[in-house]
Amino acid sequence: MATTVHPETLLGDALVRIAKEVDACFDTLLPVPGDARDRLFEAMRYATIGGGKRLRPLLVAAVAGMFGVDRSVAVRVGTAIEAIHAYSLIHDDLPCMDNDAMRHGKPTLHLAFDEATAVLAGDALHALAFEILSDPALIGDPFTRIELVRTLAMASGATGMAGGQMMDMVAETTAFDLPTVSRLQQLKTGALLGAAVEMGAILGKLPAEGRALLRGYARDIGLAFQIVDDLLDTEGDEAAAGKALRKDAEAGKQTFVSLLGADRARAQAHMLVGQAVHYLGSHGEEAELLRAIARFIVERDR
């Protein structure tokens, strides 16, 4: 087949498409019930509809798409991961955590609503992720569903994302070295990005060897993603980011940029993306979107 794919258009179209699909999925999942729970559902909608890059759902859809998985199934699975991502941002933004005022260019949930509603909406989104994945209407086969549940639960709990967030709190008072910062980021951000790739592979019923290569891809783009986050935190524009920046330096945290310097950090991110793309070597044009995502991760400005 002649190569007619333009990577920029491919990625741009894919980002627009997945954002619409994930918004529609949350809209369907979260009808305001018209009773005393309305405020909870409105808060859940505020935090999930119309915001974020949707990188995790895009990864699920990109991997699942390589193996001919039904698009609507991949979107629902991606939305489950996005529900976890959204709850973690809500709780992270709380006054007792990062105390952030802006998220996705609008007031954080606890400011738009109130703190108690923010805690509860986060908890309800957490449960929603597992409601989505356990639904027999998603996939008839219970083995696939339980594998998805297990992958997401392990990636988000104390051995994954929540563990990374605890390390991030400790980082405010302890000077971590580079391996510890890498480990922190692998848990805090990498685990969920890795789960997205893994869950796409589970949907595609990919055998173990193929999954190992995709895990390598996921690990490298996850680390590159975080290095770029650190660079944007140092050099980026707050208006474009839609959130407060320069917080790590203010909190006295070690980051890839503070430990390596900006130039070496940038070189490291590019090296990791090259390595990630290398893992896709056995795949042809069907992996072009994953390659474009890897490049997007180092080239993005927010």
Next chain:
Amino acid sequence: MATTVHPETLLGDALVRIAKEVDACFDTLLPVPGDARDRLFEAMRYATIGGGKRLRPLLVAAVAGMFGVDRSVAVRVGTAIEAIHAYSLIHDDLPCMDNDAMRHGKPTLHLAFDEATAVLAGDALHALAFEILSDPALIGDPFTRIELVRTLAMASGATGMAGGQMMDMVAETTAFDLPTVSRLQQLKTGALLGAAVEMGAILGKLPAEGRALLRGYARDIGLAFQIVDDLLDTEGDEAAAGKALRKDAEAGKQTFVSLLGADRARAQAHMLVGQAVHYLGSHGEEAELLRAIARFIVERDR
């Protein structure tokens, strides 16, 4: 078989036994890793080991025991529900929610540690519940595991416990009538108690009709449990309860007691327990523990 079971001893022994088993299960699940995540694991242990009546695990074990389910499997499933219950108490106790200082006779988690750790430990316990239920070492059959996940997720999210907690917040500023207070409690407390009974039945591979009767039992003891909670909140002893009381009246919330008066509320609880026991009519001595639990719910003093 001659009836030789003494209900009080039966229940007392069962409560002591399940408390030990659930403590041991959390102890195994939450080893302190010896790294920068230690504080998270210590907080999770503080909130789960050595506290609480373990009513939900007891219900799982009592129902599962009627159908010859392996005890250790029932205990692990009960521990998953207890992890959800524990996270909900941690988040409920936060300053932005109920702002409670005591829980199970010791300082609440955010006072013993700090608020950010309390938010995170709650989130990690939430994920832990689904880690436990999705573990292939729990039960080989993926269908049973995914049914357990679905039941717990639906009972704890916006259509269950979290929805009930939002109604509870609204109750501070809105005078609910009796049906709305019943609905609130059915979601806030009843959903998880019902899930415990249901999950025991799932483990026992009970067919639909048998489950419907047990659901009736669970609904009635759930409501009776909450009425007794309201009575204890009005009349109980704070030292015995190990937590602050008289909070509903201070917050101006309508409760079963404020709406019905103490005498009618007490009569209603006894009526519900009688009805719950009636649902167990088709069962013999194997349901004696469930009958004892129902009576315990109205006779407890904390």
